[in-house]
Amino acid sequence: MVQQAVNQNAIQPPANLLEQIQLARIEERYSDIAELIPEENRGKVFHELLFPTIITIRDIENQKDSNKEWMSQILKWRDIDKEGIKRSNSLGWHSRINMHTREEFIPMGQQFLLQATEVGRRMGLDESAEPVIVSMWANVSPYGATNRHHTHPGTFLSLAYYVQAPPGCGKICFTDPRAEANVLIPPFAMDKPRATEALHEVFYDPIPGRCVMFPSWLGHDVLPNLTQMQGDDGLRISVSANIFFTVRIGKGKMPVKSGHDPMGLLTRDGEIIKGKGILDL
Numbered sequence: 017m018v019q020q021a022v023n024q025n026a027i028q029p030p031a032n033l034l035e036q037i038q039l040a041r042i043e044e045r046y047s048d049i050a051e052l053i054p055e056e057n058r059g060k061v062f063h064e065l066l067f068p069t070i071i072t073i074r075d076i077e078n079q080k081d082s083n084k085e086w087m088s089q090i091l092k093w094r095d096i097d098k099e100g101i102k103r104s105n106s107l108g109w110h111s112r113i114n115m116h117t118r119e120e121f122i123p124m125g126q127q128f129l130l131q132a133t134e135v136g137r138r139m140g141l142d143e144s145a146e147p148v149i150v151s152m153w154a155n156v157s158p159y160g161a162t163n164r165h166h167t168h169p170g171t172f173l174s175l176a177y178y179v180q181a182p183p184g185c186g187k188i189c190f191t192d193p194r195a196e197a198n199v200l201i202p203p204f205a206m207d208k209p210r211a212t213e214a215l216h217e218v219f220y221d222p223i224p225g226r227c228v229m230f231p232s233w234l235g236h237d238v239l240p241n242l243t244q245m246q247g248d249d250g251l252r253i254s255v256s257a258n259i260f261f262t263v264r265i266g267k268g269k270m271p272v273k274s275g276h277d278p279m280g281l282l283t284r285d286g287e288i289i290k291g292k293g294i295l296d297l
């Protein structure tokens with residue numbers, strides 16, 4: 017459904033005119049709408065921000081204790097599976113992507129799903145839509161390690177969560193997905209902040225305990241870890257996950273998108289559902 021919010025918002029009609037304007041819009045009586053625009057609104061400029069990108073921030077409770085425990089589990093995992101896998105990581109260790117099915121990390125995944133639920137609400141998803149984690153992994157980045165520019169195809173939401181972030185360990189950078197918006201850049205003032213909707217790249221600090229959630233299609237990269245801290249204290253440790261929204265139909269039947277890894281999906285209840293493509297409804 018395409019929402020036609022422009023006319024209604026731009027004229028900002030007094031409450032007593034709203035109903036008449038709604039009706040006129042439904043019946044497409046455009047001349048009547050023109051008559052209803054209050055005289056004091058004429059000549060003014062109204063801005064609207066359409067096609068925005070929702071980036072959500074959440075700082076988890078009790079981050080110090082949780083992160084201490086998770087860091088030790090992640091480093092243990094790295095010591096057992098030294099090679100890990102190669103994705104966007106350069107120099108750093110990238111775990112396998114089944115982190116959400118490992119018991120010790122299920123509470124972490126559930127934190128992400130709480131946040132995803134809020135994103136779904138903000139977007140106006142169907143009441144029955146439920147977020148599930150389809151993949152989750154850890155990145156352990158020593159000095160010099162970076163992540164190249166990439167997106168996360170095939171899911172709705174992705175995230176970066178920070179377990180340990182020493183000073184100078186590298187910010188995450190999001191880039192404007194509208195290629196055309198970068199073709200010609202107008203002369204922005206150098207001495208005042210640019211409007212957020214006019215930014216072409218945005219850097220976020222890696223704050224321990226913070227989860228930055230974003231649409232999976234949004235391009236991003238991570239700057240190199242240039243910390244001066246030594247040993248394990250100098251490691252940048254982060255976790256990422258991909259989240260899909262499913263819809264419950266009937267008694268607990270959950271259709272899932274086929275093609276996801278059959279290692280399983282983590283639900284908000286901490287349950288792991290084995291991915292079998294589209295389940296019988």
Ligand SMILES: [Fe+2]
Nearest residue numbers: 166168236256
């Ligand atoms: Fe990523």
